[in-house]
Structure formats: structure tokens, C-alpha cells
Amino acid sequence: MNPIEHINVNKEMRVSDLVNQMKNSGVMGAGRIAKASDVLAEMIQDKDCRVFFGLAGAMVPGGMKNIILDMIKNDFIDVLVTTGANLTHDLIEALGHNHFQGSPDADDKELNKKQIDRIYDSFMPNKVYEDMEDFFKKNFEELSKTKSIKEFVWKIGELLNNPKSILTLCFQNKIPVFCPGIADSGIGLMVWGRQAEGKNFDLPVFEDMKEIISISWDSKKNGVIYIGGGLPKNFIQQSMQFSKGASYGVQISTNMPQFGGSSGAELKEGISWGKMNEKAKFVDVYCDATIALPLIYASVKDKV
Amino acid sequence: MNPIEHINVNKEMRVSDLVNQMKNSGVMGAGRIAKASDVLAEMIQDKDCRVFFGLAGAMVPGGMKNIILDMIKNDFIDVLVTTGANLTHDLIEALGHNHFQGSPDADDKELNKKQIDRIYDSFMPNKVYEDMEDFFKKNFEELSKTKSIKEFVWKIGELLNNPKSILTLCFQNKIPVFCPGIADSGIGLMVWGRQAEGKNFDLPVFEDMKEIISISWDSKKNGVIYIGGGLPKNFIQQSMQFSKGASYGVQISTNMPQFGGSSGAELKEGISWGKMNEKAKFVDVYCDATIALPLIYASVKDKV
């Protein structure tokens, strides 16, 4: 048994030093952060490993976009699965809008009058929808040529051509973006709006399964990163059944396993299904991802 | 201000008496249960109100299926939005299989050897996938004729023709079932399997938006019930923007708003977006749905 060494905090301390201290401490949340840093560093450095990143939660309004961009630029992600909401928020920012620092105690009736949409403590002016409408109206012919959700969202990224957009960078780096629940988002509403205007366009819902399962199947090893559960996690998990199970896993979530849902399920549960390899290195981090992800990622940057 | 009256528990007490006592108590979780009972009873009795039920979480493996069936039979639900997982588990049981009482402390490696899939503390034999395969192989020609996800899952229900199936009852009662994330499920895998065998079949991902938005738009009033957040909640919420906002709302979830995600967002947040009417009657219940839903529903049964 390793003794617990207490964390020493110093002036001008680097994040990676702090996370290393957490490794020596080794228990509770701190221990999980340190283990996540090790597993993530090993996962992204393993040349044989394809990294599947499942991004749920309000991570773009939550200020996490640049971390995703940095991971893409550094070739740390091979497959991105996310919600329509995160892609919509990425699109909104790429069109020149911002999310704003707000308050969860704001008066929602007042916000409604001011046409400000609240996402817990971040605010978004409702007028962003007008610019989205313009974008989709202007580009719908081009967008309509795509044949899968992946192609469609890549095309959005190509058209935006904005180096601060997740979609643009995924397109440019040929990182597949899977978003099976895309109808459930502002982007979905934009397509619905065009259909309502008479456009005859839709996309096949099952089509992208072929590609994500193929990537899982063909890889020597797979690694999974889950921020917040939901459909992104589960869609990656099901594709893992077509491999020997993921070899690496990092999950950051505030969902707890005790309530039985997929979002909070411990990664080890995946072993029973064959989604996680029984020899895999993995860790569940029970923490707000806007705290844990930057902390873990900053420490990983010093390791790779 | 109303004084808090302490809950009196009696022998042979009815659930509705207990929930009434919770109303007099009126605070914390108990108070929320009582309010949810009142709001739900009013919502389903309001002739002008269309009820949208968003069902996430592992509610079929969690033993909640018959409550949903009862609500359908009693015409309490007008629209069901759910995950592919819940539909898959419904299908599995309709094919004659069971989920089993297991343990979260089970050895997942052993379970994997025994081909038992673990969903927290419920177990499912992996062999159910074989019967699903048979069902889809046998019926795929019929299923392939459908043109939307809603038609597709209704057709599954029609073919199952099992009075204990959510899908069958929704089909028979013409209650639309929307499942935008259907690719993320065992049913999705079945379609993928047929595609891999050369079948040329897929479904349009945006198609069902037309119908759910139309129902929301055309209703005099709308009511929303959310079990567990996720895509079902959000998909209903976005359709509410095309009404005057929902007039009634009951949310049962263990997700907390403080972490910023849509699943845990308080219903009042929807007022800023116009998803919830500012005069709506609504309540957020912070509780495991397998406890709160039967309790609330049993008390509602005595009111209607």
C-alpha cells in the first residue's frame, strides 16, 4: 500500500505539479484527477489508439471550446461525438456572437422580455437565431448536397471557415463529427425552417453508424473520453462493442451511478457489455467538467 | 404564510393520503412531490392541454414500464419522446425476455463471461440480441416501408402486438412516439446490421420535427413531464418555443441545475426562452424517478 502524501501547494506552481501532487495524495477526487491525467496522456500518445471524444453538457456556453480546439489541433481526437446544442453554440460564436456571464438568480420573465436566453448562469441573446437563419438561408443549397449528418456538419464548418470553430477545425482536420441527435438543436430548427419554406431536404439517421462502428472495429485500440454522459457517451459506448472494448477511458461527470442512468454509469459497467476491455486503464471523475477538464488537460500538456 | 404541518403516517394509509400530507407539510422534497401530484393531475385533466412526456433514464429496466402503459391506456399522454434505449428495452421484454434484479457490486468480468449486461443493478442476458436480430430479419421488409422514425417505431409496436409493450400501445392509441436519437440504441444496431447485409434503408432525422412542432403550435395549452432530462426533455422543450410556452410542467430528475447542463436545468429557466409560460404551474422534483414517479402517479390516480 502506498502512503497518502499530502498535497504541497507552492507559489508559482504549475498545474502539472499540482496534478502530480494529487497523484501522490491519490485518494478521493484529487486522486481521480491525477489518474485521469495519466490515462489521458497515455491514451493520446498511444499511436495504436483511436480517441473517441463524447462531449455533452453546455460546454461551449461553459467556456470549454478552446480546449476542444486545442485538442483537435494537436491531433489528440480521432472522433468527436456531441450534441446538437454544442454544435449550435459553436456555430453561433463562429457567426460572431458571444455567450455572456449571467446569473442563475436572474428573473427569467425579465430576461424573456429582453430576449435573453438563459443557460444556467450564461446568457445568450435570442437574436442569434436571426443570424443563424441568414446563414442557413444563404447556404442551404450547398448544405443540401450533403448525404449524412457528418457531411452536413462538416459542411457547416467548411462554410463558416472560422479557425475558432470546432466544426471548421474538424472539417479541416478530417475529424469525423457524429451528432445522431442533431434534430434536437437550433441547427435542427434551422433545417425545419427550410423544410417549412418548402425545401425538400433531410438526412439519414442511421447512416453515420457505419463509419463510427468501422473506426472502432478497425482500430488496434480505442480510447474514450466522456464529458457529461448523454447520447454522445452512449453512442460511442455502443460502437465499442464492435472492438475488443476500449483500452482507455476517462469520464468526467456529475451524474452519479446510484441512479441507474447511462450518463452516470461507471466505466467499469462497460466491461460486462464488452464496451470496455477488462484490462483497460480508466477512471471516473465526479466533478463539474468546467473545473476538471482544464485542470486535467493543462497537466496533460506538460506530459506530451 | 402557511404553517408547516407535520406528516402523520397511519396504518393502511393510502398513497394519496400520504401525498396530501406532504402538501400540508409543503417543504423540501416532500413539498415538491405534493406539488407535482397537483400539477400532474391538473395537467392531464385539462381538456385543452396536450401532454408531452419526455422519458429518459433506464426506466424500463428500472421497473417503470407499467406506469407508462397505464398512463397511455388512460389517455393521459398525447406525445411520447424517449431514448432508443427505453424503446429497445421495451422491445426486448415484448419479445418475451426479462430484466433481472442484480447488484451494482457484481464482478463485471464475470458478468461478461456469463454474457450478462449490467445496467447499474439490473441485469440483461446478452442473448436478447439474438432474438432482436431474428425479429428485425423477419420483419425488415415491413419495417422498411416506413418513412419516418415515428412510423418506424409504431410499426415495431404493431408487429409486436403485445399489450405489455409501450410501442404497441402507442401504435394502437395513435400516440406519436418521437425518438430523434434512435441511432443510439440496440434498435439502431439492428438497422445497422441490416444495412451491413446490404439492405438499402434509412430514415430521415429531421422529419418528425414537423409533427411535434405542429402539435405544440396547434394546442391551446401544452403540458410537459420530464423524467431524467437528456434528449427527450430538450426535444420537447424546443418544440415548446412554438407555443405560448408550456402551461404545466413536472420534472423528476437527480441532475442538479448547478452544473449547467440541460438535463438539470430548472423548468423556470425555460421562461427566459419562451419554452415555459410565465404563468405556468410547474415544479422540479429532485429525486430518483423510480421512487418519485410511482408515488406521484399513485396519488394522481385518486384525483382523476
Added chain:
Amino acid sequence: MNPIEHINVNKEMRVSDLVNQMKNSGVMGAGRIAKASDVLAEMIQDKDCRVFFGLAGAMVPGGMKNIILDMIKNDFIDVLVTTGANLTHDLIEALGHNHFQGSPDADDKELNKKQIDRIYDSFMPNKVYEDMEDFFKKNFEELSKTKSIKEFVWKIGELLNNPKSILTLCFQNKIPVFCPGIADSGIGLMVWGRQAEGKNFDLPVFEDMKEIISISWDSKKNGVIYIGGGLPKNFIQQSMQFSKGASYGVQISTNMPQFGGSSGAELKEGISWGKMNEKAKFVDVYCDATIALPLIYASVKDKV
């Protein structure tokens, strides 16, 4: 393996029927509620078993007082360990005051001006402190004769002589009440006030350990009920080390074990310490106690 039977909810359903249904369902929160009902019923019916009840959380302002009173009257509790806060709120009500149904969204500055103290969504007029002052001034000579915290709080109960008071009923039924953290409460402030007026009175902090450990030691079997963790749980737990470990355990808490604190620790952790017998029957219920306790207790009433 037992199949999961879905919960059937009926009109005029009894709570005990609902909880029985939860037993057949047997998973997630519902399963834990059902198991807690069984363990509690067996615990309080076992003639050889002494029942230790650890009550933390704002359970008196939360409307749970009458359940505790009923358990005392029915001789279901042998030892009560609680916080100074719960005893203070019991005293306040025994003096004729009420807690009130409030709102967590109230403006705390306004409440402060109105001299209303907020306990999440329950309100308490600050003027109750004046009546407490009067009570302690009037009775301090009598109270000062006590030699232990247990005697002191029993004496409060005797003086109150109010059949709706936990303290009075514990005094009358000779159920020891242990409150090692009594200084941390309104009652503590009352003693401090008398000391500030020159009264030379204090109580020994370790004295009551003798009795709680003796009861644990001398019992053939012990059972533990924990509402909400904190000092009450831990104080009982440590006395269990002087027995063969508790034979029965029911814990109802929203604290999660993953954060490492004693309040959220799973009962099984106690086996390592010898606080819980390795053959004990026990269950952890992850639920708001104002929901779970009435539900469990109402079902137990029909079993005993």
C-alpha cells in the same frame, strides 16, 4: 436471478402495496426503498435488538416530527442521537411557534428586514428566540441541576411537557437522547446567554459516551437508522465498535460515498471497522429523507 416485475399503480392504493411493488421491481431507488422497509420492519420487531436512530438534517422544519413522535410512542426507537438544531426546532414548536412554508427564491435581504430566518424553503420568525430566552431564564435553575447533556435535554422535555415534542416524549418514555454537538445550536446559545449573565453552568462533553457505548455493548443485537449523516451517524457508528457490529442498518441520505465523507459513506464501509456486522442486513437509500422516510415508515406500519 429474480425477474424485474414492473410496478403496477392502482386507484386507492395503499402505501404498503406500493412499497411491496417496489420490492418486486427491486432495482435502483425503488428497490432500495422496499429493502429499507423490510430491514426497518425486521429491526424494530426483533426483540433482541436495540434501535439507534441518528437524525441529522433539517427534519423538524422539514415536517418529519410526527413520524419521529410516532416511532417513539410505538417503542420503535431505543436511542436517539440528533443535532442541536433539530432539538432547538422541536423546542420552538413546543413553545407554540410554527415553521412556515417559504421559498428558496425569496430575497434574503428582505427576509432579514422582516426578521424571518430561512432554512431553504421553510421560514422561521426570528422572534422565536425571545420565547426561548424566556423559557431558559424561567427554568434555568431547574435545568442547571442536570449533570449530563442527556439529562439536560430530557429536563427540557420534562419542563415543556408537550405531547407534540420529541424531547417530552423521549423524557416520558425514558429514551436517551444524545446530542454531543449541542453547543452548536440555539439551545447552546441560550446556555451561552445565561453564562454571559453570570450563571456558572456547563455540562461535560464526554459524559454521555459511557451510556451510549454501554447500551451498544450490552445489547444482544443493535440496529441503526441514519437520516442524513453528520455527527449523529458517526456518534452511533463509533459506539457500534463496542458491539459485534450492528445487525441491521437503514441509511437515508443525499450525500454520495464518492466524495469520501462520513455522511455519505456506504453502510458496508462500516464492516471494515467492525461497526457493521458482516452478516448484517442493511441498505443505503439515496433520497431526500422527506420523501423516503414517510414512504418507508408508512409501509412499515402495515407490517408490524
Added chain:
Amino acid sequence: MNPIEHINVNKEMRVSDLVNQMKNSGVMGAGRIAKASDVLAEMIQDKDCRVFFGLAGAMVPGGMKNIILDMIKNDFIDVLVTTGANLTHDLIEALGHNHFQGSPDADDKELNKKQIDRIYDSFMPNKVYEDMEDFFKKNFEELSKTKSIKEFVWKIGELLNNPKSILTLCFQNKIPVFCPGIADSGIGLMVWGRQAEGKNFDLPVFEDMKEIISISWDSKKNGVIYIGGGLPKNFIQQSMQFSKGASYGVQISTNMPQFGGSSGAELKEGISWGKMNEKAKFVDVYCDATIALPLIYASVKDKV
């Protein structure tokens, strides 16, 4: 409204840079961490402010001891209120023992046979109690001379004379340590053991209230830091009523306000009681303290 700037993570990044980035991001957990850093830095640098530190949770087994030691050495804490458990674990380590990195999935029956006590995922050999017994037997005459809990625990610190002990440093720096619930701990058991051997010794439970209330009363300003709620938080909170309310507050907890208990109560609730000044600067951080505390404290070190 301030736009949300996304967090940029760089190689060799300092913790203080990361936390500054979180400030620019400004929402959800990250925003709360940044605000806590600002409030804590201002609180400890305000010459007029007395800092009350409430430490609950398993923070010594959790590896947080050296942060507390560093805060004491730097004169950042004026009053420490903690649980008997944390003082016991501090004592155990001062006697030369360690806590060890364990696992929450360990077999508690096996651990019991090996005489290893589990605290979630940290392990403690049960034999530490023998050395505690020796320490208390050897020093009881000296310890018996103390007249208050504060003097008693200071005396333990003096006798230990170990520069790595919280108790020793508090004694040497004359920082009062209040532990009203001391009976609920291994230290309590040691006193009980001596009483069982016939020693006639006890300590007054209310005595220390005079001093903590005096400090609060006499200070120009007060600041409060709460790790994990429980009795330490509440004992400080009640003393704040005898000031103009705390001027600064930082709370780090995984308890949620929605369940109504004092541990999870938002700091703003204290405004209604007069425990928090209505102009106070304060923030609630919803996070595992073993993650949040080192992160916040490391960033504060670069500000002071």
C-alpha cells in the same frame, strides 16, 4: 454583460494562470473557482478581517493537511473549527502513522480481518488506536489539567510537538481550535477509555462558545471558509450572528441546497439570519474539496 472568454490551456501553465482564465470564462464551476480565489485572497489580505475556517469531511485522510498547515504558517487563519475526526487523523499522523491509498471496491470483510479501516478509498491500519492509547495513557495527567476543549486539543498539539501536525501548529501560533463535537471521534474514545479506567475527567461543552462569539463580536470584519458543511460550518455561522454578519465567504461542498440541510445551504441564506452581511463577497463552490481547495489555494498563493 461580460462575454464568456474560453479558457486557453498552455504548456507549463501556472495554476494561477488557469484560475485567471476561469475568471474570464466566468460561468458554472470554473467561474465559481475563480471567484472563490478572488474572495479568499481578499479575505486573508484584509487586515481588519478575522478568518474563521470550518473544516469538515475526511480532509486529513484526503491529503489536504499540508494546505491547512501552510495556511496556518502564513497566518491566513484566525480560528479553526473542525470535527473530532480530522483532529484524530492529524494526531494519528503526528504519532508516525500514515493513511494509505486504497480502493472503494475493496472487500470490507477482508479488510476487517486484516484490521484495516476504510474511509472510502483511503485505508488506515486499526493498530493506530494502540499508539493513541499509549499517547493518552502517558500524557493523561497533563491533558487532564486543561479546562476547555480548546485548551485540551492545544495541549495535544503541544505534547505532540510535531511540525507536521495541525494541532501543534495551532498551539504554537495561538490559533484557537474549536471542536464542539469532540466526543464524536477517536479522541473522544480515548477520553472514554481513561474514564473507564477510573479517571475523573471531563470538559465543559459550552465553554468555548464564549471565545468564538467574542472573536466574532470584537472583529471589525469576519470572513468564513467552509469545507464540507457539518457542525464546523454551523458553529461558525451561529457565532456570525453576533457580528454584522460575515463580510467574506467561501464554501466548498458537494452538498446541494435543494435537500434543505445546513451543510448544503447557500451562503446567501445566511443573509436572512444576519450570519452573512448583505454586502458580503461570497461564493458557493459545488465541488469535491480535494480538487477545489488545492486549485483555489495555489492560485491564491500567487496573489498574496
